[in-house]
Amino acid sequence: MNPLRNLARHPVRTALALAGIAVTTAMLLDMVLLAGGIERSFAQLLLGRGYQVRVSPRGTLPFDTEATIPGARGIAATMRRDPAVEAVAPIVGSSIHARRGDSLVTLFGYGIDPAAQALYQVTAGADLAPGDSAGLLLSAPAARVLAAAIGDTVVLVSRLDPQMAVAGSSRTVVVRGVVRWLYDARDQASVGTLVPVMQELAAFRAEDRVSAFAVRVTGDADSAAARLRAALPSLEINSVGAMVLRFRERLTYFRQLSLILGTISLGVTVLLVGTLLTITVNERRGEIATLRAIGVARGTIVRAVMLEGGALTTLGGGLGVLLGLATAEQLDRILTSFPGLPAAISFFVPDARSLALAAAVLVITGIVAGAYPAWLAARAPIAETLRTEAT
Amino acid sequence: MLLPTTTLLLLTLAGVPVQAAPQAATPALPIALERRLAERLGARVGDTLAVGREAGAPEGRAVVTAIYEPAADPSVITRRDLHARFHLPDFTALLGAPDRVDRFGVGLAPGVPPDSAARELNRIAFGFQASPSAEIASESSQTFRVVSRFHDAIAIISVVASAIFLLCIMLLKVEERRRDAAVMRFTGIRRRTIFAALLLEAVLVAALGSAMGVGLALVAGAATNAYYQRFFDTTLIFSAVTPGILRFSVLLSLGLGLGAGALAAWRLVRTRPLVLWGRE
Known part of the structure; x- marks a missing residue:
């Protein structure tokens, strides 16, 4: 047998x-x-950079809609007062353009704080230094479509006025490094500047608006998120675990x-x-x-x-x-x-x-x-x- | 022609919180609510709502003038967004961006090809891009093309698994008749007759199995639709058992049943009766 x-x-x-x-x-x-x-x-x-909490406009998930959060500095200061909060990373996201010869290339622009960021890894060149408002980070696809390399100058423009055919905002920046944006789709052409630069390009500066925050905490992320929610009830604050649950739906x-x-x-x-x-x-x-x-x-x-x-x-x-x-x-x-x-x-x-x-x-x-x-x-x-x- | 600016736009309420509001002196904006949103808010036609860009910071009032059932849209079904419609000037004023829109729909004069019209507009475009509706539809349906390719791949695996299963079962089914075949051979029945009898049996089994499979597919399809239509609160069709699918499935199972039955029967009639009987 x-x-x-x-x-x-x-x-x-x-x-x-x-x-x-x-x-x-x-x-x-x-x-x-x-x-x-x-x-x-x-x-x-989501945990790739060690940030366990996300903050977005009420009723949304980060970058799910075009809604933004006003008064970013005040909100960041409120969050930093929580003893469990180690770092607060403000994030601005907006569609912008760059000049390439006579034409304009559409890009996705990130505004980041290099001292606290949850969005990218540098693959070539250098990261932005704090206060480097003339610096630019490129994704590899953005470098390709702009035909730009480290050290090159790029002119970013935004708020295009179709009637007057002028850009409402323009900024000349220098490429400091090439990065991999963690949340980018394949072949997405994205660029990054300091938060204030991108706020200016996206017309978010006056109200100090950002798209989202990533927060790094010590200890239990769910408890920290609950405390932050209580302190900032007009915002959507979720731990990564809670976001995964919503994603499951x-x-x-x-x-x-x-x-x-x-x-x-x-x-x-x-x-x-x-x-x-x-x-x-x-x-x-x-x-x-x-x-x-x-x-x-x-x-x-x-x-x-x-x-x-x-x-x-x-x-x-x-x-x-x-x-x-x-x-x-x-x-x-x-x-x-x-x-x-x-x-x-x-x-x-x-x-x-x-x-x-x-x-x-x-x-x-x-x-x-x-x-x-x-x-x-x-x-x-x-x-x-x-x-x-x-x- | 450009669509008039008073055209109602479909806009997500994410970032434009809506809540019940007490009566106030300022004039209320007319607003149409999607049925699910009205149910969520417990709002009825004539009710007044507070609306604003930020949660907890109402900037104006809106009176519900209509409750509508939105067209079923598979592209946003999993997002479960809730929608409301304002008159365009009211909405842009509420957003603090008067005379600013996301997009225009452009109606062309009869005979003007959309491609060339879009090309012409793009030639002079600054800050906008014109695209023919067909191109937008094609891009929007990219998600469904991916899902469709995934379903095709899963279907191929399922068909291969089913085919092997069917072959195996038919082979076993015919081999189970070894002794019967031996008896028939002992009694002088011709090989061809035995082969035909076994083949007929295989075809009958395959046909019966196919009929049961069709019934099962129809029941499973109906259950799938009932469940997901309730789950997503929509009228979308999730499972469609089409005549083409039925034809393909039945022909495949009959073909496989016939092939497997023929193979097994052929092996059986070629074997000597005493071997079939287990005495050699």
Whole structure:
């Protein structure tokens, strides 16, 4: 009753069953990765620079709308008074333009405070120095569309007046460095200046408006967010954990899809393994009855049939994990082409816990699928079966 | 022609908080509320609301003149934004940006191609960009194209899994008939007849399974629509079991059933009867 030898007796059906289990395992794995992957990826992105709290206009998430927060300095000072607050990073976001020859290039402009920033990593050149109001940071796509390099001069303009054909605001800046903006979509051309410079370009200066704040705190971020909410009730203040929960609501579709398809995959695996083992057991009724007749215990027969199910599932599952990781990469490539999605976001994030969960569920499924055939094998009447087989 | 500035614009209320307000002497702006927003606020036609740019800082009053059901829009369904409509001058004044708009809709004279009109406008454009509606529609539908590609990829995996499952089951189903086939061979029934009988059985099983699958798909589709329409409070269709999909699925399962049945039956009739009976 060697499970592997039994499987090898019927190479065609075993191969088909393994292929079926491999594909359903791949589907199951992909759905497990999809169910939690984007949330993990989103949380990693938000915590990338160590800022655990986000502040945005009431009723919005950061950069979800064009709404802004007035009186930024006063709000930042209020937040800094909380003993748990380590750093407050004001962020301005606005659509601006840059001159390139006779034409204008549309860019996304960030206003940042280099002493406390949660938005970028410098990849070449230097960061802006505090007070460097003539400095500019470029993303690689912005450097490409502007044909600008470190040390080059760029003229930023904004508030274009179509009737007078003049720019309401203009600023000449020098490229200090090339950065990777963490929340940018692929090929998004973005630039960054100090907050006051971008406020001026976006006409936010008079009311000292910013788009959002990122706040770094010590200790429990949820408690700190609750205290800040109490101090500033007109703002939306969320810890990264709370934002991930709100983000989850928008991803209901993907979570439910992964649950449904994962369940169907498991169902198909149970049917496949169960049917195969049932027919195998029926074919071997004589052999099983003979074993019982010579004294082999029922438990041994049951264990052997269930082990066969486990072996089938383990082999097929092993192939399925490889197939699943390959298909997850392809599916991720499709979903990350959503317009406007930050390039750092992934939908399918492999992690040890997901892989272990999928493997455990699968092996248990295989063993459970073998339960009915094993029961059939154990309860077969010995004498009647032997008589039937002999005729 | 340009759409008149009094055209009602659909604008998100994010950043324009609305709350119930006591009566005051200043004239109230007319406002139309989306049904869900009206329900959220408990507002009815004739009620007066306080409106403003910042939360907790009302800057004016608005009287509800209409409650409307917005057109179902799949592109914003997961955002669950709530909308209200103001007359354009009222809204720009409320935002503190009079005579400033986000976009214009331009109606062209009959026979003027949108592409060339947009090109001409862009030639003289400063601070704006003109795009044909078809181009905007194409860009807006990019999200759905991505979702559609994802569904296609998932469908391919599902079809492969189903096909293998079906092949496996049909093979097992026919192999289960080894002894019957042996008896038929012993009694002199021709191989061709046995092959046809096994094939017919495979086709019947595949047809019955297909019919059950169609029924299951229709029930699952109806359940999906009922659940998500309730979940998102919308009339959008989430699952559409089209005749094309049904045709493809049924033909695929019948084809696979037939193929697998034929393969298994062929293997069976080529095997000697005593081997089938288990005596060799």
